[in-house]
Amino acid sequence: MNTPPIHDTLPGGAPGTAVPPTAAPRLYSPAQRGFSIVELMVAVVVGLLAVMFATRLMVNGEQSKAASVGGSDAMQNGMLALFSINTDASQAGWGLNDDLVNGCNTRMTDTQGFTLATATRDGAVIRPLAPAVIGNGGTGSDTLTLYSGSGLAGVGSTQVWQNYMGGTTIGVANVAPFGFSAGDVIVVAPEPAGADCALAQLSAPPAASVLQIAAGAASRFNTGNLGVLYNGGQARVFNLGPAGKLSFHTWSVTDGVLQLRATDLAGTGAQPQAVVGNVVALKAQYGFDTRTGTAFIPKAGMQVGRWSSAMIDADGDGSTGAAGDWQRIAALRIAIVARGAIPERPAAGQATCTATTAPLTLFSTAVPAGVTASSVQVALAVPNDTVSWTCYRYRVFETIVPIRNAGWRP
Template sequence: MSSSIHPAKGFSPGFSPGFSLVELLVSVVVGMLAIVFATRLFVSSEQNKAAAVGGSDSMQNGMLAMFSISNDAGQAGWGLNDTLLAGCDTTFSDTQGYVLPVVSRGGVDTTPLSPVVIESGGTASDRITLMAGSAMSGVGSERLRDNYAGAGSVNVATTQPFGFLQDSVVVLAPEPAGGKCAVAQLSDTPPGFTLNFAADGTRRFNRATLGNAYGAGQARVYNLGPVATLAFHTWSVANGNLLLRATDLAGTAATPAAVVDNVVAIKGQYGFDTRAANAFDPATGMQVGAWSTTMINADGDGVTGGAGDIQRIAAVRLAVIARSKMPEKPDPVTKQCSATTAPLTVFAGRSPATVAASAVTVNVDVIADWRCYRYRVFETIVPLRNAAWRP
């Protein structure tokens, strides 16, 4: 018997099973398209994620910065709201390096005690100082009993005055107002009616003398509370960080401490009560009549930046500009970023509605690729409640 081999059923002689070249090329093209679409989807997803995370970062940083500054503003002026103190040009020195901000008064530089001092940076970030004492007696004071001409102590009318304890910070203010005030630190608890402020090197605010002369019955001594809680705070921005110099935070009197990162600017405006002299009555409440980034002649006495103008600051308007942590990718064609295309504007709205806004443009080009970042603006208005609570 003979046998023969036949081709497999369904295949013609000479045909091998598998993919043809055309089918293989089609499969490769389809696979490449799938990879391209998947890559674009992944890149887009990462960009959206980066934008969302950056927005979250700027939200958190901006809110923390605003909370910190506005909390200071809410306490500003405590213990400084007597008309003899508020705006008084003050002799002040600190062995730890804190300095009072400078205010131009009729063209002359002064260092006044004030609930708020805004050193305008124009289109750049401002520097904002907020001051508050902590004495339980608020604006309690003692009248000077004897002349003071340059010693290390003063005599007051009351024996062992309430709240005047060792290391309390005190301010001597002339009465009536018009002269210079002076800050000192008590070196011991008064044994009687004598307040000692010896310059022994252990009290940071003491000098050999106060630097000013005061007559008997022509000055008052105010207690600002313990030195450890004297809240003179200066807020500023540098290199994308919110900075704080403070009298009550160790190591920050001369060198500021970084508080929040990715903050590119802070801005402030005074809210002045501009009512005429007869209508101005702080006891019935303060009213904002004008917003200004600098001091104005709010009391109409012809001198800009005087004590009367400082006593008419009813509120402070604050703005914080925070930046996202991660930059966005530039356009692949133009190679330019478009996350932010122009400087930002703050304080553009009316508040209250009857007071004209004073908008401020803020440049955020502190880094070369500033257009690649997204920014958030936070604004608030803080009434200076202690400005109305005055003796």
């Protein structure tokens, strides 16, 4: 059957004009077409570039944040550590600055486990009472022991009047002016110097010029015997004040932690307690007054002529580590090396960190003016650390502390 033609009126046409049967109406116009594949690919590439740059900015921001936080941590830890040690060093030597005591090899026992630091005198091991004793750790961390008493008499002393042949009593000339009380720590020193000193604790109030040093639970520094014999008129007794205020402190660094052993801090006599974390090393040097002859007048003021990490023959008597050398310590030079708490990551394409690339050199500045510096290099690796030391940033804090009690001697 033939389809009849469709008659319609087209725009611009005459009524009744036939429309071809094959023509169909358009469903969309050219202006309404979607994205082509090329346009989609360009959009994806632009988006990926934006993500890449944004990621890079975030990574750089986190790295900068880690470096800033690490630097802040190191600053805080280092300042706290140095402040704590500086406080001890500024009072070191109080009550121990008499020539009979300063540098004297001393017998001491402690039921709570504190021991005096060791040193050497012409190759022999001694335990000197002195303002400071440095345990030289080479390129590793040092130990620094600082001693001071609290007795109000300072360098005041009374003479041993009777021969001391052992036992729990010491006969002395006079006890009234020096405020001896039960629980006070005393040091008995030979006069003239040369033999060993002995440290003990008064177990009872003094009576009739007799000092009691009986052993007991309340007398932690006593064994019932000084362990050294003294002739009457040839020894003196110095009062260091109450045992609870005896400031014998040993500072050290173990596995990146600054630690303290102390006689006046409960539970730290034998086992050190952590003080500050992320401390890599503690380094110290003696500042010796090396003036000779009549030029050495300690009462007129001490002055540093030489820095050294180890004991030297400072007084020039031919003996290294003798009492005269300990009495020449005019100052301490102390350094703390602290690191950030958060390690940095290796840079892109690198297997190792480069935050720090070489060990640090300390004490390289010549101070005071005219005194040659004695620089030391310190290793930065922390034992048992799973992260390389090159991934951390470090800060060094140095100070010089005068031993102010060195010049205050009789």
